Amino acid sequence: xxxxxxxxxxxxxxxxxxxxxxxxxxxxxxxxxxxxxxxxxxxxxxxxxxxxxxxxxxxxxxxxxxxxxxxxxxxxxxxxxxxxxxxxxxxxxxxxxxxxxxxxxxxxxxxxxxxxxxxxxxxxxxxxxxxxxxxxxxxxxxxxxxxxxxxxxxxxxxxxxxxxxxxxxxxxxxxxxxxxxxxxxxxxxxxxxxxxxxxxxxxxxxxxxxxxxxxxxxxxxxxxxxxxxxxxxxxxxxxxxxxxxxxxxxxxxxxxxxxxxxxxxxxxxxxxxxxxxxxxxxxxxxxxxxxxxxxxxxxxxxxxxxxxxxxxxxxxxxxxxxxxxxxxxxxxxxxxxxxxxxxxxxxxxxxxxxxxxxxxxxxxxxxxxxxxxxxxxxxxxxxxxxxxxxxxxxxxxxxxxxxxxxxxxxxxxxxxxxxxxxxxxxxxxxxxxxxxxxxxxxx
Amino acid sequence: xxxxxxxxxxxxxxxxxxxxxxxxxxxxxxxxxxxxxxxxxxxxxxxxxxxxxxxxxxxxxxxxxxxxxxxxxxxxxxxxxxxxxxxxxxxxxxxxxxxxxxxxxxxxxxxxxxxxxxxxxxxxxxxxxxxxxxxxxxxxxxxxxxxxxxxxxxxxxxxxxxxxxxxxxxxxxxxxxx
Numbered sequence: 001x002x003x004x005x006x007x008x009x010x011x012x013x014x015x016x017x018x019x020x021x022x023x024x025x026x027x028x029x030x031x032x033x034x035x036x037x038x039x040x041x042x043x044x045x046x047x048x049x050x051x052x053x054x055x056x057x058x059x060x061x062x063x064x065x066x067x068x069x070x071x072x073x074x075x076x077x078x079x080x081x082x083x084x085x086x087x088x089x090x091x092x093x094x095x096x097x098x099x100x101x102x103x104x105x106x107x108x109x110x111x112x113x114x115x116x117x118x119x120x121x122x123x124x125x126x127x128x129x130x131x132x133x134x135x136x137x138x139x140x141x142x143x144x145x146x147x148x149x150x151x152x153x154x155x156x157x158x159x160x161x162x163x164x165x166x167x168x169x170x171x172x173x174x175x176x177x178x179x180x181x182x183x184x185x186x187x188x189x190x191x192x193x194x195x196x197x198x199x200x201x202x203x204x205x206x207x208x209x210x211x212x213x214x215x216x217x218x219x220x221x222x223x224x225x226x227x228x229x230x231x232x233x234x235x236x237x238x239x240x241x242x243x244x245x246x247x248x249x250x251x252x253x254x255x256x257x258x259x260x261x262x263x264x265x266x267x268x269x270x271x272x273x274x275x276x277x278x279x280x281x282x283x284x285x286x287x288x289x290x291x292x293x294x295x296x297x298x299x300x301x302x303x304x305x306x307x308x309x310x311x312x313x314x315x316x317x318x319x320x321x322x323x324x325x326x327x328x329x330x331x332x333x334x335x336x337x338x339x340x341x342x343x344x345x346x347x348x349x350x351x352x353x354x355x356x357x358x359x360x361x362x363x364x365x366x367x368x369x370x371x372x373x374x375x376x377x378x379x380x381x382x383x384x385x386x387x388x389x390x391x392x393x394x395x396x397x398x399x400x401x402x403x404x405x406x407x408x409x410x411x412x413x414x415x416x417x418x419x420x421x422x423x424x425x426x427x428x429x430x431x432x433x434x435x436x437x438x439x440x441x442x443x
Numbered sequence: 444x445x446x447x448x449x450x451x452x453x454x455x456x457x458x459x460x461x462x463x464x465x466x467x468x469x470x471x472x473x474x475x476x477x478x479x480x481x482x483x484x485x486x487x488x489x490x491x492x493x494x495x496x497x498x499x500x501x502x503x504x505x506x507x508x509x510x511x512x513x514x515x516x517x518x519x520x521x522x523x524x525x526x527x528x529x530x531x532x533x534x535x536x537x538x539x540x541x542x543x544x545x546x547x548x549x550x551x552x553x554x555x556x557x558x559x560x561x562x563x564x565x566x567x568x569x570x571x572x573x574x575x576x577x578x579x580x581x582x583x584x585x586x587x588x589x590x591x592x593x594x595x596x597x598x599x600x601x602x603x604x605x606x607x608x609x610x611x612x613x614x615x616x617x618x619x620x621x
Contacts, residue, residue, distance in 0.1 A: 004600075005596050005597050005599075005600035006593060006596055008596075008600070009581050009592075009596035009599065009600075011475060011476075013580060013581065014476070014477075021475075024475075025530060025531070025534065028530065028534050028538070029530075029531065029533065029534045032537065032541065035534070035537055035538055035541055035542075036541060038472070038538075039472050039538060039541060039542035040603070040604060040607035041600065041603050041604070041607070042468070042471050042472045042475075043468045043469075043471070043472060043542065043607065044556070044603040044604075044606045044607045044610070045471070045603060046464075046467055046468035046471040046472075046477070046480070047464055047465075047468050047552060047553060047556050048556070048571060048574075048575040048603075048606075049477065049575060050463075050464040050467055050468070050553065051464075051553060051556065051557070051575065051576075052575040052576040052578070163578075175576070175578065176577065176578055194572050194576040194577060195572065209577075210577065211573045211577030211578065211579035211583065211584075212577075212587065229565075248569055248572065248573055248577065249566075249569055250565065250569075
């Protein structure tokens, strides 16, 4: 029987050799017991594939995505004769062929494409473009970024590869890959993965579904988690700046860092750029706040902290110091500015210059760790906080509320680097320090 | 279309819809490759719609629908070139007869399968979810779990067998109730 098990797995994975296929044929011709065994296995395999939504991706032909309007020139839709004939036959009952998932009827969902970057969809012959209107029950994004608005007003973004089922304009199911949702007025917008439902509470959030588990990250607002396998102590609700990994085996771990890219769809658990990892000493299992690492992210008006809308800017019209522009940026927590026991450990991928942006007089550990003052400054344009109504402005030198000194440490041997607290005593920094890094080009 | 026709059309849609997953599974058994089963399922649906007017509502729907699936699969088999895995006529006929649903209840198999999955130990259920919902390959599961791919394949085989037995026994007593 083990032969049959092995051959069947190869057949299921579509990589059985001719010899293995021949062996299967011989086995099944040999007797009814073998055929019964094969029939059982194949039936359950097929039903599980169907249940997992893995059949529809090929069963629904490319033409089930319908581009109903697009900017001139209009593109011609490719409809093979067989499908055309079938559609003609089925004109009155067209939804039938595409009914899936426990027999429930599912209508195609309309989307308006807002933004694309090299997006390629399995379901569409042509690359989608901003302004296209799509009607589909599934988005299979091979690569690139696609951002689209649903009828509910929610904006769904994805970075390929990703497989997404559109269950309605208020509910999507992520089979694999990463989506980002800006629910807007579509309160209650729901993203499902294999075991978790993530329900919007007025927010922007991300979900990354993989075989090992699901990452849920909240960028703004809050979400509710519904997951029968979650341990009782695990969070049922995440708020801005929090992230969690829900493992397939039922566990839940906080995400310590999130790497983000230029577009909102570009994020992933872990660090990025020249920063390999980052952790701090305050974390306990229920602490869910994540640091954000933005490779090449330091530029004018970039967000400075995970938990504030404050922005980094040049202190005057000349802009940011040239050596900082395009550096990898770590968004820390401004709430940590009063911490006296904080210790952040950074590991670098390669030799690099590590920068700190420090308010007021630096604590002693800064010089002890080998950081030196560059003599340059960076401006903090502060947004609103709990006790202050303020708005950020655009561009260097505009609306600068605080000026921080830029310190640097050349790290030629990558290894753990420990950073201390922003203040040592009762007085000190009124802003948490910023962190940036740039790969050191060694001659 | 008069109200009576609307009702019978709705019933036909409901019956055919609820049978889709099971027709697909049947075609997978006969044709082996999932992509072939998908193609023939579409062809079968078209034929079933063309023949909808000939369906006698006093007779069971499932055998009527499955015979068309079988004929479509036979027609497909004849069209195939020799380089594909195609069962010889005797094996094909044997499989087609032996693996047709026994009595009514095929339309409930997906729901019953769900109930059977819920009865699995959590580790086995997690394995099924990784393989079938997450789309993870046996190779990748084996690497992550530090097991031999053969061991993972064997475990999946055993789990599918358990599920098959569970589905079979859940449907048998209700054979005539659906």
